[in-house]
Amino acid sequence: MKPLPQPGAGAIFVAIIITCLVLFLFQRTVWLVMPALVSLMLFYCLRPVVKALVHRGVSHEWAVAWVWLLLQLVSVVVAFNIFRFVVAQATSWESNYDRYLAAGLNLMTKTTAPLEQMIPALKRAGLDSQLNQQIAEIGASLTGKNLLPVILLTLKWLPCVLLVPYITYFLLKDSVRLKKFIIKSVPNAFFEKSLLLFSRLDASLQNYFQGLLWLTLLDTACLACGLKVLGIPKALWLGLGSAVMAWIPYVGSIIACATVVLVAAVNFPESVQIAYACLILFVIVRILDDFIFLPLTIGRKLHVHPLLSLVMLFLGGTVAGGTGLVLALPVFAVVSVISDVAAQIATDRKLVARFWMTRRMANETCKKLSAHG
Amino acid sequence: MPSGDGMKLFGANNHGAKKIEMLKNIPIFQTLTRNELLEVDEMLHERTYETGEIVFEKGEMGHGIYIILEGRVKVNPCPELPASAVLEMGRNEMIGELALFDEVPRLATVVAAERTTMAALFQSEFTSLLTTNKNIGVKVLVEVTRILGHRARQLLIREKHVPSI
Numbered sequence: 436m437k438p439l440p441q442p443g444a445g446a447i448f449v450a451i452i453i454t455c456l457v458l459f460l461f462q463r464t465v466w467l468v469m470p471a472l473v474s475l476m477l478f479y480c481l482r483p484v485v486k487a488l489v490h491r492g493v494s495h496e497w498a499v500a501w502v503w504l505l506l507q508l509v510s511v512v513v514a515f516n517i518f519r520f521v522v523a524q525a526t527s528w529e530s531n532y533d534r535y536l537a538a539g540l541n542l543m544t545k546t547t548a549p550l551e552q553m554i555p556a557l558k559r560a561g562l563d564s565q566l567n568q569q570i571a572e573i574g575a576s577l578t579g580k581n582l583l584p585v586i587l588l589t590l591k592w593l594p595c596v597l598l599v600p601y602i603t604y605f606l607l608k609d610s611v612r613l614k615k616f617i618i619k620s621v622p623n624a625f626f627e628k629s630l631l632l633f634s635r636l637d638a639s640l641q642n643y644f645q646g647l648l649w650l651t652l653l654d655t656a657c658l659a660c661g662l663k664v665l666g667i668p669k670a671l672w673l674g675l676g677s678a679v680m681a682w683i684p685y686v687g688s689i690i691a692c693a694t695v696v697l698v699a700a701v702n703f704p705e706s707v708q709i710a711y712a713c714l715i716l717f718v719i720v721r722i723l724d725d726f727i728f729l730p731l732t733i734g735r736k737l738h739v740h741p742l743l744s745l746v747m748l749f750l751g752g753t754v755a756g757g758t759g760l761v762l763a764l765p766v767f768a769v770v771s772v773i774s775d776v777a778a779q780i781a782t783d784r785k786l787v788a789r790f791w792m793t794r795r796m797a798n799e800t801c802k803k804l805s806a807h808g
Numbered sequence: 809m810p811s812g813d814g815m816k817l818f819g820a821n822n823h824g825a826k827k828i829e830m831l832k833n834i835p836i837f838q839t840l841t842r843n844e845l846l847e848v849d850e851m852l853h854e855r856t857y858e859t860g861e862i863v864f865e866k867g868e869m870g871h872g873i874y875i876i877l878e879g880r881v882k883v884n885p886c887p888e889l890p891a892s893a894v895l896e897m898g899r900n901e902m903i904g905e906l907a908l909f910d911e912v913p914r915l916a917t918v919v920a921a922e923r924t925t926m927a928a929l930f931q932s933e934f935t936s937l938l939t940t941n942k943n944i945g946v947k948v949l950v951e952v953t954r955i956l957g958h959r960a961r962q963l964l965i966r967e968k969h970v971p972s973i
Contacts, residue, residue: 789865795859
């Protein structure tokens, strides 16, 4: 396919406005949008496997069934290992928890003490004691009866998580059929343009998810290398986990950063510099992510200019918070393609005339048939 | 919808064997194996055109080719076409083949001469097939090239034109 013509400023402006509206609506239905997004990602990752199986002589239905079964097996193995890890840790949970809490408080004291010496006003305000008290309270609330809301929140999101394999299965099984079904309902006059629209949408989404995977790999490489240099144990897994957590904008990165800093504080209780270095590493990777990796991977894959990618990220975050940040680029890419093709159809007088002529012909045929009984 | 063989190709109650048989009769797919034909079938879009309905118009960008499964189409004469050009096409013939390789403007207007059912193969899907399944790609390309070569040869003979090389 030829490279897409660059849309004009007016078209971009319209696409930005529609994207903002869509993001606002998505924020209201985040419980459905998020599983759909994960399913789409799995779909684009697994589709080549299904195609490879079909090429080897397996029927499409069986290929989808095998791939889905494999996905389920992997999910069960991962869930089982997580469960086993949690059970294994359960006996020493409290002691580990205390160790991590103590390391956190130690880090906080070592951080605030020099600050209080430098700024007497902070000492007068009792910064150290207040922060320690706050952390101890948070720690106590996490172990005690206040865990209930967390469990309830997890239960609330559980049905959404369970939706993922089913949406993925039906996408793998019926995406071609669904596409054909939709195309079949399109009038002949607009048939080729509709196919063009589908093709471009498919390419945009595939590029987005490929870009996201590249971004995760880049993040993992940077974080793992940085953490390894700092001497943090299990650097690769911590890097990978943090990169995956970064899919949840802001919150995910903060949680991942706090976890790694705590791990550093536990492993190097005497050397707070290591924990600070971890924090700096996260900030650097975050900056690289937002200003270089994200526009280069996802932005480039979606054929969106890096500057426009940044504008969309800011707008998405403003309009729909975290959901907006995650979805701003893919939604913008999809909206751009739809508005571009829709404009092409609407402004093509020949196509529109052909559509009306065909309708007139069909009406006349119907009249003739009814006149002949 | 008509109830010809062409319609049975994509319908819900079709049997695999019937589908394969139909696709096997289409010249560009005749060298493909059963599994390859099933893969190709996923990419074909069936359209039905009423008598007099325009399939595509001269000058508009072409995004794919059409294979006639049932019925006939006629090509409207235009100055770009040679006087000897075939102006009517029927079952198992393909039209708009140049659009399979590039998005180029259609050379002539094609109209359904009677109720016609066609299978459309979209250029981007065909390109993706070439990259994901090279076996099918090569076989189809060889057949398309053979047909194009045959047409070029006919044109040269009719126009009594001798190429310079």
